[in-house]
Amino acid sequence: MINEQFKQMLGAKSVIRELSEYATKRGTEIGYDNVFDYSLGNPSVPCPDSYTEAVLDIHQNMNPMEIHGYSPSTTLPSARQAVADSLNERFQMDYAMEHIFMTSGAAGALAHALRAVTKPGDKVITFAPFFPEYIPYVTGCGDELVVVPANTEDFQINFEAFKDMLTEDVMAVLINTPNNPSGVVYSKETIQEMARILQEAQDRFGHDIFLISDEPYREILFDGETYTYPSKFYDNTLSCYSFSKSLSLPGERIGYVAVNPRATDADILVAIMAQISRGIGHNCPSSSVQLAVSRALDDTSDLSVYETNMNILYDELVKLGFNVVRPGGTFYIFPQALEEDAVAFCQKAKEYDLILVPSDSFGVKGYFRMAYCIDTEKVRRSVEALRRFIETEYKR
């Protein structure tokens, strides 16, 4: 019989998806150019030519049996080695091929990482604001997601609440830096303090607590900042990555888990993830995509447009009197709404063809998210709409 659990999920449509569908529908009425659609976190720049060239070269010059053959269950050795080399160079780590597991995007990475280090019934902590898909990812493992309330001062970590909620049955902590939806990058101090608390809790409880670090926005940093790689500060770290944003390949479903070589059981964690694959029907990302991405690892799309857009929006939001933390990366900004009810605020914005996502589904009330992965020209035009919206509705 139809599984009722999943059937019931059909009713609870994602707020983001509903807004995006509204934007598309509105676009058919007034022209999509006139809809300021800040709903979806979909890259707005093409993949680098190096990726396309890699695909063409592979399919023109390699033996089809080699391109399209089964990957080993632990995924393609050449891709794993390329990722290890790239991470070692960039973050001065010492990964070997054995620590890398190629996955179907960050969703696949998180599915494997979570299952590898928790068992059904365990608790997993994350920090608000958080990406709402963490709920199905965590509950899909049979785990319970525990959300630490936001530090709305600067959207770093609310350490007091974290320490209170880090009980003995928490087996993993899931972070996302740079953060969707806040755009904030955890500072070195934040990572260090979190690592110190986790280390102390491991000692006190006498069991491992794994840090699962979701890093798909790692390459989109502003103001010349460099990335504080969490795994450098805490040995029991599984770094989960996706090339969706850095190479603008969201549809290709390609990413990885990198197991810190000093993590507990680091030598068998990838083999365990290969076993997990058998039960969830994952069985490796596409072999040709693994091959192509291995050749474009250190490239990115032209990501500068996101910083340009951020600057325009941030300056305007400040000018309009919004309380907003300046994003350090990603293509999101997360201002406080001008009324307590963010849903009502975003509802009013729709009348100005501004599609904003209320913060409620990110685990915080009273804020909204703008995904500014759209053309800069449109961002500029949207500023006019934003001004009209605020002046008409809130400054009369």
Place this chain on the structure above:
Amino acid sequence: MINEQFKQMLGAKSVIRELSEYATKRGTEIGYDNVFDYSLGNPSVPCPDSYTEAVLDIHQNMNPMEIHGYSPSTTLPSARQAVADSLNERFQMDYAMEHIFMTSGAAGALAHALRAVTKPGDKVITFAPFFPEYIPYVTGCGDELVVVPANTEDFQINFEAFKDMLTEDVMAVLINTPNNPSGVVYSKETIQEMARILQEAQDRFGHDIFLISDEPYREILFDGETYTYPSKFYDNTLSCYSFSKSLSLPGERIGYVAVNPRATDADILVAIMAQISRGIGHNCPSSSVQLAVSRALDDTSDLSVYETNMNILYDELVKLGFNVVRPGGTFYIFPQALEEDAVAFCQKAKEYDLILVPSDSFGVKGYFRMAYCIDTEKVRRSVEALRRFIETEYKR
């Protein structure tokens, strides 16, 4: 902490994989050409040129944003429509796009189909001999796999045992025709009788029993046979397909689930599978692979080599006195061993550099599987080794 359940799976290495690793190792000693490796079901012919041309054309001429953008959670409409059209034409079905869900190979298809129509604790029936990965697929859903003993007469279905085992808590039946490992294709009579029994059980128990039909070998048929498409005979059928064998693309992880339009809740089953994806980290197969495969749907690799190989082996096995059912398709043959203990038989065969897989892991004792997806020239040479093996060990 490391998940002990998956850690324990590391110990239980697949017999097939162990034999394949032995063959590779032995190959480094005496040259791989001299190892008659019948262990792995890996296609031995390249993909058709039409697939490679589709990949090149897509990457040379389409907008990268369209190639690599996110698929909707129900997967790419153009791919779903192409699959529906192809199945309708081939099997006179009436699928709409809404009934097709693109997946990461047959493993992904089975993971979604099983979760969609069962809940943890339900029973799923399959028929021996069966593909051993059905165990993690089914137990990974929290279901219990019930194995109906083989009908060793002709490897069609053992209906008496099936009727006895089809109890009220069975919610799905998983079949594989053409069958791995027997190579047997279920006859129209078999499918009809199975459908009749299932229909009768549905009526008696007052609940749906879904047929999950795993069909990756559907295109590899011998002796000019045509395929009896199970879904035509039983409405509650989810057909699970993979292009791994027909297009020789096992590494690309591309397949689908086709929901019979007359199945219970046929209109929402794909949406339910999209919800299931969120929990298991699947989130669509690669977009570029979905696009490319849509253009090569009705093509196949040159599959004739498998029939050539089958004929050589079948004739020789009969000549040597083996009890063997003539395969109707696939690239497997499943003869009875010449001693009761198939493991001992296959162990002796290794001394002649014949790598045969004992039947125990397929749920039957006393048989062995040969995967003849290897060069015909090597099949011919292996016949000599087979003769020497049998004459020396069993006809002295």
